[in-house]
Amino acid sequence: MKYSDRLFLSGNEAIALAARNAGVALGTGYPGTPSTQILEEFARLGGKAQWAPNEKAALEVAVGAAYAGASAIVTMKHVGLNVAADPLFTVAYTGVSGALVIVCADDPGMHSSQNEQDSRNYAVAAGVPMLEPSDSQEAYDFFAAALDLSRKWQTPVLLRVTTRICHSKTIVRPKWLFPEPITPHFERDIRGRVMIPGYARPAHRRLRKKLADIAEWGESCDLNRREEGSRALGIIASGVTYQHAREAAPDASFLKLGLTYPLPFGLIREFASSCDRVMVLEEGDPYLADAIRANGLKVEAKPPQFRFGEMNVDRVRRILVGDQSEEPPPPAGKPPELCKACPYRPVYSVLHRLDCIVTGDIGCYTLGVMPPYEAIDTCLCMGAGITVGLGLRHVLPPDQARRVVSIIGDSTFMHTGLTGIEEMVYNPPPTGHVVIVLDNGTTAMTGQQEHPGTGRTLSHERAPRIVIEEVVAALGVKNVHVIDPSRDSAGFERLLTESLSKSETTVIVARHICILAAGNISEYEKAIAQCEAVRSADLAEAR
Amino acid sequence: MGNKVINILMAGLGGQGVITASDIVADAAFRMGRDVKKSEVHGMSQRNGSVTSEVRVGDAVLSPLIPRGEADILVSVAEDQTDLHRYMLRPGGIVIAPSNLDGVKLPHTKTLNTALLGVLSRHLDWPEDIWIEALLARLPENLHDINLQAFALGRKEG
Ligand SMILES: Cc1ncc(C[n+]2csc(CCOP(=O)(O)OP(=O)(O)O)c2C)c(N)n1
Numbered sequence: 001m002k003y004s005d006r007l008f009l010s011g012n013e014a015i016a017l018a019a020r021n022a023g024v025a026l027g028t029g030y031p032g033t034p035s036t037q038i039l040e041e042f043a044r045l046g047g048k049a050q051w052a053p054n055e056k057a058a059l060e061v062a063v064g065a066a067y068a069g070a071s072a073i074v075t076m077k078h079v080g081l082n083v084a085a086d087p088l089f090t091v092a093y094t095g096v097s098g099a100l101v102i103v104c105a106d107d108p109g110m111h112s113s114q115n116e117q118d119s120r121n122y123a124v125a126a127g128v129p130m131l132e133p134s135d136s137q138e139a140y141d142f143f144a145a146a147l148d149l150s151r152k153w154q155t156p157v158l159l160r161v162t163t164r165i166c167h168s169k170t171i172v173r174p175k176w177l178f179p180e181p182i183t184p185h186f187e188r189d190i191r192g193r194v195m196i197p198g199y200a201r202p203a204h205r206r207l208r209k210k211l212a213d214i215a216e217w218g219e220s221c222d223l224n225r226r227e228e229g230s231r232a233l234g235i236i237a238s239g240v241t242y243q244h245a246r247e248a249a250p251d252a253s254f255l256k257l258g259l260t261y262p263l264p265f266g267l268i269r270e271f272a273s274s275c276d277r278v279m280v281l282e283e284g285d286p287y288l289a290d291a292i293r294a295n296g297l298k299v300e301a302k303p304p305q306f307r308f309g310e311m312n313v314d315r316v317r318r319i320l321v322g323d324q325s326e327e328p329p330p331p332a333g334k335p336p337e338l339c340k341a342c343p344y345r346p347v348y349s350v351l352h353r354l355d356c357i358v359t360g361d362i363g364c365y366t367l368g369v370m371p372p373y374e375a376i377d378t379c380l381c382m383g384a385g386i387t388v389g390l391g392l393r394h395v396l397p398p399d400q401a402r403r404v405v406s407i408i409g410d411s412t413f414m415h416t417g418l419t420g421i422e423e424m425v426y427n428p429p430p431t432g433h434v435v436i437v438l439d440n441g442t443t444a445m446t447g448q449q450e451h452p453g454t455g456r457t458l459s460h461e462r463a464p465r466i467v468i469e470e471v472v473a474a475l476g477v478k479n480v481h482v483i484d485p486s487r488d489s490a491g492f493e494r495l496l497t498e499s500l501s502k503s504e505t506t507v508i509v510a511r512h513i514c515i516l517a518a519g520n521i522s523e524y525e526k527a528i529a530q531c532e533a534v535r536s537a538d539l540a541e542a543r
Numbered sequence: 544m545g546n547k548v549i550n551i552l553m554a555g556l557g558g559q560g561v562i563t564a565s566d567i568v569a570d571a572a573f574r575m576g577r578d579v580k581k582s583e584v585h586g587m588s589q590r591n592g593s594v595t596s597e598v599r600v601g602d603a604v605l606s607p608l609i610p611r612g613e614a615d616i617l618v619s620v621a622e623d624q625t626d627l628h629r630y631m632l633r634p635g636g637i638v639i640a641p642s643n644l645d646g647v648k649l650p651h652t653k654t655l656n657t658a659l660l661g662v663l664s665r666h667l668d669w670p671e672d673i674w675i676e677a678l679l680a681r682l683p684e685n686l687h688d689i690n691l692q693a694f695a696l697g698r699k700e701g
Contacts, residue, residue, distance in 0.1 A: 008569065008570065008573040008579065111584040112584070135580075135607070163584065164582060164607055164608070167582065167583060167584060168580060168581060168582040168607035169569060169579075169580065169581040169582075170579075170580045170581075170604075170607065171573070171578060171579065240606075240607065243605045243606045243607065244605075244606045244608070246605045246606075247605035247606045247610075312606065312608050312610065313606050313608065313610040314610050314611050317610075328611075328630075331627045331628065331630065333592060333593025333595075333624070333627060334556060334591070334592050334593045334624075335592050336557070336591060336592035337591050337592070339591070
């Protein structure tokens, strides 16, 4: 292998390269902008990577690998960490034997997300150390550092990145990593791994002790850095905000934080006392500012208006001069829309025409909310399309309840739609319910990733396929139909009208391959068929 | 400071090759040994919506985002997106748009992005062979010929 010493990489590519060079044994996760390319790139570089049905499953699989002594990476977008929060809080107690790095990608400004939550709060809430890189070089270096930290203290580590880290390309000089390979093995540790109350109580105490030790180590570790400048202004910053601030205030002194939980309060105190004015600059929640002030230090924080949206050089300049006037709005570009030939279009025409109350979900199909259809009434989080619809059905008067339809994409169905189907079968509303699964055979929204329903792995090789209509029938849904609304839109309308008039549970699988993905999918299938032909020829010869 | 950073903003609509074009610009800068940062947003916006990509080149580049009013050059692949992004230009900044190629017959409409790079190449003192190297590295082989043609046409106009 040729080892390049100067590369131009996105943060996502840099993390993948570091994971590969550091001998990560397993990469798992669920797609989500801006985190998606990490696992795809890790697989391309030869790493073992797989899409899980959702982030909770992904984190748990990675925990298992790390219990066995291996190094594991798990990737997700910020809202994915909400789904994975349950295992997160308790794996902080159990710790790991190997190394576990959770890469969580926030999306300040909501370029492609439903909220702009600041996942740094999770590090504090769960008690998990957190690193924040400020460019691709640091994405590489900090991933390696996170693995070391994880292995040394036997704790999961959060690598918190944002859109401008993941999707910006900067120059990387990759450090040589390639540690001695590790052979995973199981070592029994019942008291350490089985979190019944009697074992969890001491585990919580161990966690706090560990965090105190890491805090002490953090005071002098090279993840945090002081940059001497003018004493008139000292800036404390982390992540991409550091880069914006460095450009906006070239003469200031800086305390650049890489380890942002636990925070090095000694270092911060020393820095603060060395400058006349100290400003904390950060994107999103006043996480750093609140923590530093709670520690009794006098620092300035950004005004509340800068809590919204991304940080940039202009905003830092405004903050530094105390300009709180209204910011010029960004130009209204052309919004995204459903592709002209999107197979979802006929579905939305019908939903619009029948004046359905549509509880929607998240994916390309959410674009059905745009004119001319405006055919989505709710969109909360992945999986909620089915369950919110059920809640409406339970309490609305029957004439309105009968208009409620849940829609959900195929990848979303695999993610958290199955629990909604269980809920529907177990607690059916008096008017029954109708769920439409928009099955375009891919995770279109995030760039065409595979999922358990496509029959192909992350790397597009053959995998067992979970068939939606078989699963819902097995779960006990009364009526199950499969139809292609773009072939037979009248038939689809009839079927939907009929289903809405029944007081029974119905799932309609509306199936048509995504037009953007169709070419790629047929290539994957061709390659698989070729492989299989070669294999059966080999077998025949062997016989 | 002696650290002049060149800021190039590229704009257009999903599917027009804005990101590919910015990849080529950044790759060329990278090949010259310059510091370079490039930023864009993926995902939702690519469904036919507005797309922008920003490339910053210099001795040392800090923020990956061009500050408002500091873009030296705006390359707009869609005429109707040009005005939208003008506010990002510095006074005296340059606009490169499809109208720069009026009357030029491109080998394929899809090569508009590389033709505009040809125009752009005239405004930067980067060697032509670096541009060609970057172009070949960033495009699939079956598209090399028409894109080289488009680039040359743009470079002649520029
Ligand atoms: C918890 C969570 N994880 C990931 C995402 C990112 N995301 C949004 S929609 C989606 C899947 C869309 O796929 P599908 O349901 O098949 O619909 P399509 O885009 O193909 O129409 C993903 C992964 C998210 N919003 N929330």
